[in-house]
Amino acid sequence: MLIVGEKINTSRKRIADAVEKRDASFIGKVAQSQARAGAHYIDVNAGTFLEKEADCLCWLVETVQSAVDLPLCLDSPSPDALIAAIKHHNGEPMINSISLEKYRFSSLLPVVTRHPCCVVALCMAETSMPATVEERVQVGSDLIQKLTGQGIPIEKIYVDPLVQPVSVDIRMGNAILEAIRNIMNDFPGVNTICGLSNVSFGLPSRRLINRNFLALCMAYGLSAAILDPCDAELMSTLLSVEMLLGRDEYCENFIEAYQNGRLTKA
Amino acid sequence: MSDIKALNEAVIKGDIQTAVSLTQNAVDAGKKAQEILDQGLIAAMDKVGEKFASGEMFVPQMLRSAKAMQECMKLIKPQFQEGDLTSKGKVVIGTVKGDLHDIGKNLVAMMMEGAGFTITDLGVDVSADTFVQKAQEIEPDILAMSALLSTTMPGMRETIETLQKAGIKDKVMVMIGGAPVTANFASEIKADAYAPDAGSAVIEAKKVLGIT
Known part of the structure; x- marks a missing residue:
């Protein structure tokens, strides 16, 4: 993960x-x-x-x-800000994000094809937000095809299914999960990524919801997440779910986190 | 407990079935439609808005209450003659240009409608010119703008400047909101009101219009 x-x-x-x-x-x-x-x-x-x-x-x-020897995720809906920031970055950044919105797509496409980088492909259609699984998969597929068509390797693409709140539409949780599964199945090698907190907008106990949502997303194939790694409960969820999904050989990472005191008690 | 009081409580609870049957009872008993509306429905939605703004109620509960009110409205609407229904004021609302997010804007529109305002929803990706053109055409009391992206917030400033150029900035109260929007930004661009959520939108709208 x-x-x-x-x-x-x-x-x-x-x-x-x-x-x-x-x-x-x-x-x-x-x-x-x-x-x-x-x-x-x-x-x-x-x-x-x-x-x-x-x-x-x-x-x-x-x-x-x-301060750190890591690549950055340059995060802005503004192509101009991203284009400026990429010039200051050492190594391969992750560009967050491109979408089908006209200006955003046309101004970022030359940038992500010219610079070696990972690119987050946000499932935002040209003139509307997707609501259903099918709409999300459609926008995601369009973006993947357009980006790979320009020579971007599929494994550098991180599709963001666009997380929307379940408080407003109870079907949203499933729509996101199914979209992750379909995109991962239809395009072997592609990645999926999302933030967690939008899902719990308008509800109490948001961190609890976000944690469980992460576990479900992972079970449906999510390969990357934008989250607070200093949140011990969230990271404990992540580590235990990775293990349960068979992605932690000999349970090594889980046990190591326990031994380093990074797991929550309960 | 009077039927109206019970109706009021059913709407707050979001108990659609009970609310609808109590409304039907009130209509059958010859209660005035305006009274059912004001004391049964609008007063209930005001309470819902307050409880939402203070964190006692949550989005799904608010949606349920609004749905209950809408179902009750279907029963009492035929009782009103054309033009009879008193409105708290006219509101033109939309998400600014370049921004396709509509959830927050829809919640605000729904709560304003529940509070007795007449809503014209321009949808998403609304240009400054469209806002101003609609303001000239509809002559609303409030022009409400939403933005969820920091990159589209300047659209709010542009709309206010376009209102000024058109000479109608003083004729309408401009209210703004959305996740990245702050009270500081509102005063910086000379908006008349800022609402952090759908419940506050109703409270702020009434405040700037002097409605108690």
Whole structure:
């Protein structure tokens, strides 16, 4: 399971303050704690800075990469911010995200084909959000075909099925899970990725819902997740589910996490 | 307990069957449609909005209450003569240009309708020009804009500037909301109100219009 650490996002107040003050030591510590907790990529998102987003994102890229030896997930709906940030990145970043929305697709396509990178393909149609399994799979397939058609290797593509809240439509949980399964079956080698928290919007006990949702997504084939790796309960769920799904030979990672005190007690 | 009080409680609970049969009873007993609407339905939805804004109630419960109200409305609507139904005010609502997210916007529209406002929903990806054109055409009391992406928030500023250019900024109250939107941003772009959620949207709308 590939883990993208989600904490460096300026929608969180302490991160926004640190970016505002250009507090490299604080940002560096948040990056390091996620790296220690098992993140493979560190997500950076400065969306709340609006007009200053691109500048802030570039600063975050340099700051985080000087603190940890990991690639970053450059996270913005703005192609301009992503294009600026990619130039500051060492190694292969993950670009989060491209979608079928016209401007987003046409301006990012040349970037993701030119730079070696992984690319998150968000299941957002040109003019609407997908609701059903079929719509999600359709948009996902379109994106995979368009990206591989431009020479992007399929294993560099991470399809995001677009997580929507079950509070608004009780069928959403199944729609996402089935979409993950279908996309993974239809396109061998492709990856699927998602964030967890949208699913629990409008409900109490959100972390509990998010954890169980992660377990279900993994059972349906999800291969990457954007999450808080410092959340011990969430990571305990992840490690035990990996093991139960037969992806942890000799239960090595699970036992090691226990011995290092990283598993929750119950 | 009076039928109206029981109806009020059934709507808050989201008990659709009970709410519908109590509404039918009230209609059969000759209760005025306006009274059923105001005291039975709208008062209940106001309570739902408050409980939602304070974290006592959650989205699925709010949806259920709104559904109960909508079913009851079907029974009392025929009782109203054309133009008889008093509205709290007219609201034009939409998600700004470049943004396809509609969940939050739909929740706000639903709660505003439940509170007795007349809603014109322009949908998603609405340009500044469309907002202003509809504002000129409908002359709403409130123009409500939603954005879920930080990249589309500037569309709110653009709409307000276009309202100013059209000379109608003072004739309509502009309310904004959506996950990345803040009260600071609202005052920065000279919006009249900011609502962090669907329950607060009703409370803020009434506040700026001076409705108690």
